[in-house]
Amino acid sequence: MQRRRIADLEVNPIGLGCMSLSHGYGPPPPREQAEALLLGALDEGVDFFDTAALYGFGHNETLVGDILSPYRDRFVLASKCGLHGVDGKRVMDGRPETLKWSCEQSLKRLRTDRIDLFYLHRWDKTRVPVEDSVGALADLVRDGKVRHIGLSEVSAATLRRAHAVHPIAAVQTEYSLWTRNPEIAVLQACRELGTTFVAFSPVARAFLTGKLRDPSLLDAKDLRRGMPRFAPETYAQNLALLPAYEALAAEAGCTPAQLALAWLLSRGEDVIPIPGTTRLDHLQENMGATRLTLSADVLDRAGALINTTTVVGDRYAPASQAEVDTEIA
Ligand SMILES: NC(=O)c1ccc[n+]([C@@H]2O[C@H](COP(=O)([O-])OP(=O)(O)OC[C@H]3O[C@@H](n4cnc5c(N)ncnc54)[C@H](OP(=O)(O)O)[C@@H]3O)[C@@H](O)[C@H]2O)c1
Numbered sequence: 541m542q543r544r545r546i547a548d549l550e551v552n553p554i555g556l557g558c559m560s561l562s563h564g565y566g567p568p569p570p571r572e573q574a575e576a577l578l579l580g581a582l583d584e585g586v587d588f589f590d591t592a593a594l595y596g597f598g599h600n601e602t603l604v605g606d607i608l609s610p611y612r613d614r615f616v617l618a619s620k621c622g623l624h625g626v627d628g629k630r631v632m633d634g635r636p637e638t639l640k641w642s643c644e645q646s647l648k649r650l651r652t653d654r655i656d657l658f659y660l661h662r663w664d665k666t667r668v669p670v671e672d673s674v675g676a677l678a679d680l681v682r683d684g685k686v687r688h689i690g691l692s693e694v695s696a697a698t699l700r701r702a703h704a705v706h707p708i709a710a711v712q713t714e715y716s717l718w719t720r721n722p723e724i725a726v727l728q729a730c731r732e733l734g735t736t737f738v739a740f741s742p743v744a745r746a747f748l749t750g751k752l753r754d755p756s757l758l759d760a761k762d763l764r765r766g767m768p769r770f771a772p773e774t775y776a777q778n779l780a781l782l783p784a785y786e787a788l789a790a791e792a793g794c795t796p797a798q799l800a801l802a803w804l805l806s807r808g809e810d811v812i813p814i815p816g817t818t819r820l821d822h823l824q825e826n827m828g829a830t831r832l833t834l835s836a837d838v839l840d841r842a843g844a845l846i847n848t849t850t851v852v853g854d855r856y857a858p859a860s861q862a863e864v865d866t867e868i869a
Contacts, residue, residue: 541805541830544812546588546657546736547688547709549616553805553830555588556581556823557740557816558604562596565745566759569818571603578607580820584827587615590712590738590814591650592661593642597625601649609651618710618738619646620661620692622673632863634664636676643680659690659712662863663698670698671705678706690738695865696729708735715739715811717748717800717846718769718778719855731810739804742813743826745770747778748800748846750786766860769853777852785845792838794829797822801829803842 543550561574568574581589589608591600601619608615621642622634639660646655658677663670670691680686688709691702702708711730715722715737722737730737745764746752755770764770769778782796789799797815804813815826854861 562600592620605651618657696725
């Protein structure tokens with residue numbers, strides 16, 4: 541499959557989300573496993589790695605820096621600011637001075653002198669005009685510390701305001717068969733502005749792999765425990781969608797995860813999914829989606845089986861929902 545563009549950079553159509561190596565879905569894997577995963581990813585052709593100051597409150601950037609910095613010229617490195625840990629607590633702070641400080645911390649942890657794509661993880665909308673946060677990131681571009689600016693979970697209107705300050709190379713937002721919010725307006729705005737769309741949680745945090753059958757068995761600290769769609773009764777209703785979806789994947793000669801990724805890849809050459817995994821066999825399976833050629837009929841049927849009218853439950857609980865732009869609720 542043809543490589544995809546983020547501004548003047550070119551990457552494999554599927555990247556790697558590194559979050560779960562430090563944070564999110566239960567205890568992080570042992571270091572040897574994380575190392576094998578990251579180095580194995582390079583061998584599999586992954587050249588776009590996604591991390592954030594938030595993930596493990598610096599642990600994830602440190603891990604990526606420790607393991608991948610010897611190969612720094614072989615990949616596009618994305619990280620995020622605006623959400624980080626302070627004294628063990630998650631803090632949102634989009635003030636210009638904080639973002640510049642956060643960039644310095646990220647550069648040190650990542651063992652690099654430049655971050656290729658630096659996102660504002662959330663717009664600190666009650667305190668800081670987005671123009672001010674993006675202005676700080678533009679200063680970092682001028683200083684040579686950051687190559688391109690991205691935004692995460694913003695509406696089309698916020699993207700346009702930010703883009704007027706400095707070109708926005710990428711928007712990162714949840715997008716998959718079961719989360720279609722970007723289809724409302726953000727994707728269209730990205731296309732008008734030449735902004736690449738990076739799809740996070742592209743296999744629906746494991747739902748679309750068919751491997752997560754019982755969310756009541758998830759670790760007590762697993763983020764999915766607080767998400768309405770993963771509440772046991774709701775999830776049971778969503779599970780009822782899977783047999784037909786799994787049968788469609790089998791008919792198409794691929795796995796359910798690959799069908800989910802192939803569907804995203806078919807949304808446009810400006811869409812780049814970043815599935816996360818702690819396992820090399822899962823990573824290999826996911827990368828296999830770039831080698832599939834599925835018919836429009838199969839892709840349409842996947843979209844008809846799993847979509848906002850068939851899936852039950854909100855994607856976020858109210859506290860997390862309050863942090864995102866209303867238009868992409
Ligand atoms: N900007 C934001 O606010 C934001 C929010 C969330 C995530 N992200 C980014 O997006 C990345 C991906 O999102 P995500 O990790 O939330 O969701 P995801 O990629 O949709 O799903 C990850 C989950 O699916 C499982 N999985 C992945 N591939 C699999 C396969 N082939 N077979 C079976 N299970 C599989 C993983 O478990 P295993 O480890 O067992 O494979 C993990 O539990 C993150 O790493 C992060 O970089 C960004």
